[in-house]
Amino acid sequence: MSKTWRIKPKVNQELIDQFPEINPIVLQLLFSRGLIEQKAIDDFLNPNYDCQILDPFLFSEMEKAVERFLSAIARKEKIMVYGDYDADGVCATAVMFETLKSLGQDAEIYIPFRESEGYGLNTKVVQQIIEQGFNLVVTVDCGVSNVQEIKTLKEAGIDVVVLDHHQEPIELPPALAIINPSLKDSGYPFKNLSGAGVAFKFVQAVMSVGERQNFPLKLPAGFDKWLLDLVAISTIGDIVSLLGENRILTKYGLMVLEKTKRIGLKKLIENINNFSGVIDAEYVGWRLVPRLNAAGRIDHASLAFYLLTAKTEEEAEKMAETLEKNNQERQQITDKILKEAEIQIGEVKEEIKILWVVGDGWPVGVVGLVAGRLCDRYHRPALVVTRDGDPKVSDGASKFVGSGRSIDEFNITDGLKECEKFLARFGGHSQACGFTALGEDNFKNFKDKLTEIAEKKLKNIDLTPILVVETEIELKDINWELLADLEKFEPFGEDNPKPLFAAFGLRVEQIQTVGSDGKHLRILASQAEHPNIHKFIGFSFGEWRARLKAGDKIDIIFELGVNEWNGSRELQLKIVDIRKMC
Numbered sequence: 001m002s003k004t005w006r007i008k009p010k011v012n013q014e015l016i017d018q019f020p021e022i023n024p025i026v027l028q029l030l031f032s033r034g035l036i037e038q039k040a041i042d043d044f045l046n047p048n049y050d051c052q053i054l055d056p057f058l059f060s061e062m063e064k065a066v067e068r069f070l071s072a073i074a075r076k077e078k079i080m081v082y083g084d085y086d087a088d089g090v091c092a093t094a095v096m097f098e099t100l101k102s103l104g105q106d107a108e109i110y111i112p113f114r115e116s117e118g119y120g121l122n123t124k125v126v127q128q129i130i131e132q133g134f135n136l137v138v139t140v141d142c143g144v145s146n147v148q149e150i151k152t153l154k155e156a157g158i159d160v161v162v163l164d165h166h167q168e169p170i171e172l173p174p175a176l177a178i179i180n181p182s183l184k185d186s187g188y189p190f191k192n193l194s195g196a197g198v199a200f201k202f203v204q205a206v207m208s209v210g211e212r213q214n215f216p217l218k219l220p221a222g223f224d225k226w227l228l229d230l231v232a233i234s235t236i237g238d239i240v241s242l243l244g245e246n247r248i249l250t251k252y253g254l255m256v257l258e259k260t261k262r263i264g265l266k267k268l269i270e271n272i273n274n275f276s277g278v279i280d281a282e283y284v285g286w287r288l289v290p291r292l293n294a295a296g297r298i299d300h301a302s303l304a305f306y307l308l309t310a311k312t313e314e315e316a317e318k319m320a321e322t323l324e325k326n327n328q329e330r331q332q333i334t335d336k337i338l339k340e341a342e343i344q345i346g347e348v349k350e351e352i353k354i355l356w357v358v359g360d361g362w363p364v365g366v367v368g369l370v371a372g373r374l375c376d377r378y379h380r381p382a383l384v385v386t387r388d389g390d391p392k393v394s395d396g397a398s399k400f401v402g403s404g405r406s407i408d409e410f411n412i413t414d415g416l417k418e419c420e421k422f423l424a425r426f427g428g429h430s431q432a433c434g435f436t437a438l439g440e441d442n443f444k445n446f447k448d449k450l451t452e453i454a455e456k457k458l459k460n461i462d463l464t465p466i467l468v469v470e471t472e473i474e475l476k477d478i479n480w481e482l483l484a485d486l487e488k489f490e491p492f493g494e495d496n497p498k499p500l501f502a503a504f505g506l507r508v509e510q511i512q513t514v515g516s517d518g519k520h521l522r523i524l525a526s527q528a529e530h531p532n533i534h535k536f537i538g539f540s541f542g543e544w545r546a547r548l549k550a551g552d553k554i555d556i557i558f559e560l561g562v563n564e565w566n567g568s569r570e571l572q573l574k575i576v577d578i579r580k581m582c
Helices: 013-018 024-032 038-045 062-074 087-102 123-131 147-155 195-212 225-237 245-258 263-271 281-298 302-308 313-345 364-378 412-417 440-457 480-487 542-546
Strands: 004-007 079-082 108-110 136-140 159-163 177-179 355-360 382-387 399-405 425-429 432-438 466-469 501-514 520-527 530-538 553-565 568-580
Touching (some): 062 079, 062 159, 062 177, 079 087, 087 108, 087 136, 087 225, 087 302, 123 147, 136 195, 147 159, 225 281, 245 281, 263 302, 263 313, 281 302, 281 313, 313 355, 313 364, 355 364, 364 382, 364 432, 412 425, 412 432, 480 553, 501 542, 520 542, 520 553
Parallel strands (some): 004 466, 079 108, 079 136, 355 382, 530 568
Antiparallel strands (some): 399 432, 425 432, 501 520, 553 568
């Protein structure tokens, strides 16, 4: 689909005058991220763990949570760590597991099965926890919405500490303590920690209290910093903001990941093809996270947990190989369902504001991935539903389990709230959701109602996909110094995207397809009177070869990076979109 190019608001002259020493292009990027004060700019460009990490006791209930946790360890009580099946939840579970083991405590963990149990605590496991005589349950990356389940545990005399980061529900559960930065009364100034990030802050507090009270079993100095590889993976994988404290946790976490002590992570990286030797946010997001998530999508997420906590080369190697196979299977299933979905959807006309796809027996673990692909491709809310993915409910009615992905213009979870009476359960945030409907009638009514809501909300909105561009740039300003400045912005991710630049009025000097199948495009281009000629590479842009010739005028959106090959190093201008000038 053609895309609308939207350039971010230009930095004002007052700010340029205030910071004459900063390259105006760099200042534009800082301005776009809301960084306009000297301290904010210094903190961003020069992240410092010791100076910028926040005090975990800013959480209003942290002291109470840690006291209960340490008392349980001192009395050798049974402690259950209850996690989640995605990369964030698995990393958070591993953080708590390793903490308990280091404190000499037998650590028992439970990660629910995505297909049959779903997200969060469930009634069946709550009963097992009671029957097995646990004294304390610590939930990680879940729990804040489990009112009834935690009430049942409390009535049975079991304390619950919730370590979560999801949005505050209408009613909070009666837990002993809730550590969640999203709560309005959390006391914590940074609201965007991942689930493993919250678990990490808890560990920091445990270390502090243990030292202050001279606790007989202490965590060794530096123990928390060696958990940062898990925190970085979770923060990138859960697509939370990479500004503020998350920037510090992720930047230092990537450093730890490069020298990780985790045998399983080392083996997983060894099993991934074409490793360049650079572990950055892009590598984590596109390589490591999908493989950790594949465990819960194809089978059970415990495989990813055991990989992260593996102690021998042999077991790590076997689990890494299995995860690689799971990921390949996940890719094949996703591609197959995506093709079926495309057939169902057919032509997407302008008046269609929301996309629906329903299939029989599609794995619950991949429908969200398909919804994301459809949403990205057509720039519309997309809901992908599997019918009877689980056994039929007790009355024999069909069960519909689905996931949705949305665009900035439509808060999909708010839409689900308006359809609540038709749903057995639902949850999510503005651009992603999950839901279950029981029975054909409920599902039809839900689909009709949400479609009506979307059509009304998006009636007069242009749904052409948008490319958000940081700034216009001239080719003469592209050099190694600019690249060095851009590298200070890493790690890139949510709220700190890799910058897209626009170059206008370029003259095509040479053009050719590259690659064995001619799928890619290489353009040599100049601009106005400037003599410099720059090379652009467009992966999967090969079809443009037939549409352009030398002498044509074009506009290009591109990313600036570096290409290292065969011992040489050159600036790389990677094409994101092309527009031919009339």
